[in-house]
Amino acid sequence: MEPVWNGMLTCDYERSRPASTLLEWDLYTTSLIAWPRVLLEDPTPYGRLRRPGIVDIDEPVHHRLLAALEKFLSDPDRVRDLADRTALHREQTAHALDQAEQALADRDLKAADEAIARGTAAFLKVMSAHIVNWLLPEQPWEDLLSQVLSSRARARDCILALATPNRTGHLLQAHRLLLEAAASIRDGRPLALAAADVSARAGTLYGAGSPAAAAMPLEDPDRAADLLRTLSASADPESELVSLTGSLDRSAAVRAAWDTGALLAASGHPAQLAAVRALSAALAWAADSEERRKELRHRYLSLVRRWCTASEHDATRVTTPDLLALGEGR
């Protein structure tokens, strides 16, 4: 976000994501403009599109919506509801992508069109949940916890610990998948099967950039097989898995300990207790949103790229309106 200029804020993905395709910019800008509707059920658009990749937001609108978000995130029931809705949008996206994958495999372009349209609509909502990560009321939260825990340093430690996802983050999840596949090869599973599985489940995540315009290296099962062959022959995937699981258990325990500490500190003050419950749930929701969105985004972009190839579209020019329109009139 650029500084306020003439009463206007600008969000410039053209600068922050210069290598993106039109679809990638579109996903960001459309979901950015729509976040008040998706999260708060407030129809006010968060700004307007200047051109692909750039959104201008009037300063009063920005301040009003941020205040509304802060209030919304101070209510634990509403945060839980938001987390449930976000999870539903993720499930809807994943389901539509599964259907589209199947339709592409079956060369059923009509079914693929419809599934991609559904997946696009659902994924835009997932993106809206992710997009507010940088709008979270971090300072009021730190101020509240500083008061509750009588220490700003402890408040910071607490906030950082609470921002641990409920489910393993995508980087470790992808690595765990790789280790499990390597271990399964040592147990006799055929390399080709393990590689195909890794390629399908995490292939879009490995490598620099995004799979919007070109495939990521491990989308190719042969390259996944090369990696797995090396990993299963030279490393000790079993002990690495144990180490990874231990670390994850420990980070979950740290999160639970800080959650408990903050709740104990706020106990006896119902308003503070509710605010602490709400911020704890909101931070976990934000971390989960960040991690799960990344997995879905790469899966979605890869799928759309392959759909473009199958249906003779240009993956660098296709937009979300194009994809949403696939579901109309059929």
Add this chain to the structure above:
Amino acid sequence: MTPNALLALDQAHDGSRAGGKAAALARLIRKGLPVPEGLVVPVGTPENAVPALVDRILAWAEQRAPYGLIARSSAVAEDGASASFAGMYTSRFTPARPFPLRTAITAVQSSTLEPTAQAYARLHGVTAAPGMAVVIQPALRPTAAGVLAAEVLAGRCVRWRIEAVRGLAEPLVNGTQAGEVHAGLRHTTHPVQPAEQRVILLPATPDELRLPPGEWAPVAGFHRDETLAKIKTSQEGVLHLYTPASWAAVPVLSEERCQVLLDRAVAAAAALSIERIDVEWAFTADGTLHLVQARPLTRALHEGRATGRHCEDGWSGIPAVAGTGAGPAVRIGDGTALTGAVLICGALGPEAAGALLEQPAAVVSTTGGPLSHTAIIARELGIPCVTNVKAATEIPAGHLIEVNGTEGTVRPVAGIPEQRTERDRLDGEAVVVQHLPAIAPRDGRAATLLLHSPSGQRPVLPTPTASAEHGTVGVLIVDEDVATPELPGFQVVRLKLGRLLWPMDGGDVPDTIVAVDPNGRILHRRGLHD
């Protein structure tokens, strides 16, 4: 000449009327040195006389100032041999229009009353009258600008330091950016330290100032090579542009231009009859050098980096994972083991997960925030982490550094401090948990209290088996709207902070409760009856 007449800068020899800065510049002009032309609003010009002068200045500026004007302080005591007043007074870029120019002139005039300037004067024993003249010059649109400090002996610079940035020197002078540093001692030239400059400041045309953030504006390099840069914002007549990526690895100043600067510094020192000189300079796209200020050097000439965004003895970023860790700086792929080292990285991908499982002491990322993927993986692995340390790319491999993930700082250290490993001592406190651990800890606790979940979720209640393994186990309910569950064999103790279900045979209720992390560190302690 009337008392309120404008002075031409090249005639501004009298420091009592034109101020120290203008008088020094006039001396440089007389010696043929390249100083941008200008006018001076003399000391003592009353505010009500300024509007008439503004009209004359604008008439003078009509064909001279495509990028507006700059109004610069020139106090009587400024740029003296013992006190420079550097940064104490105001300078203002302004569009060449009546109201903004008038405002800029009066703002510069009134900066003589700034408390910091007055305190500086007292500290340096300056008793001269606080008169303030204002130098008005066309705003330059520099390709590079900066400062030069030098000691001159026998017609050459024997010790020097040049700091250079692209565009205006203001962010360098006020310390918000670190310039490219060229330094030398006699015949030795030190290695060049690259600039840390993400934003270039340039005076702009009225049309450019109407462009919103996100649009593109032309910027010129040396040899008139022009490229486009993204507008971050614009204010007070100045465009703030993101440095084009293609310029990231291109030096700001060539050796040849450094030599031109050093030669001019020698001439300027001679013109001012001084041996230690401090010069502010600018190169425009046609290669012309402009001296915009020259004064005696009043501070020690250090060869190390003097300005920049570094914290006092290191770097700062965004706190991402709490805790501290120290070790040698390493990067993935440089062939060094990561165990016990500090990993310097950008945004991490899943390829890095294996390396992070080698247990580095800490992670420093050049990008991201507390919810970035790098922060989250470090958090999941319990590795202290600071993100968004842009300057971390400069940390040499093997350099010993300490990372404080709570404060968001990275500091050089002489040795690796011992990590605290002992657990906090529990002495009869009850430990509050959300779930009973698989293995009952033997840590001196008096009891374990299960924190009751809020309404809408199943209550977590102790079982006879759990009590047998974990000793005394109670239930703490802190939410007012949660019904008290029926638990045979338990009594309900009402507290200010909620309710406690305590075993009938559990003995005395503990006085103190704590929350403890997996390392045995007490995160919060309070009285149960508070």
